[in-house]
């Protein structure tokens with residue numbers, strides 16, 4: 877879960893592989909094991925993506941992360957996510973935020 881086991885400082889300062897791996901585990905639970913882009917099941921690790929590209933919003937806060945297939949992540953690259961993904965992000969982060977300790 878997001879909380880004491882991950883630590884806010886990891887979201888803000890740590891973009892290490894290990895920290896991102898733990899974020900990935902949380903996102904996998906949150907997204908039911910599917911890719912944020914396309915909703916297909918992710919086999920293997922997937923990739924943690926910045927929904928809002930790093931160059932636009934260079935802060936590693938948990939709410940800017942989604943889990944996606946490497947291939948989906950690559951096809952999105954640094955472009956802003958399409959509006960339907962923005963809506964899905966809103967659902968995932970705002971509507972479920974009561975269940976996730978901050």
Ligand SMILES: [Zn+2]
Pocket residue numbers: 911912913914915916944945948
């Ligand atoms: Zn995908």
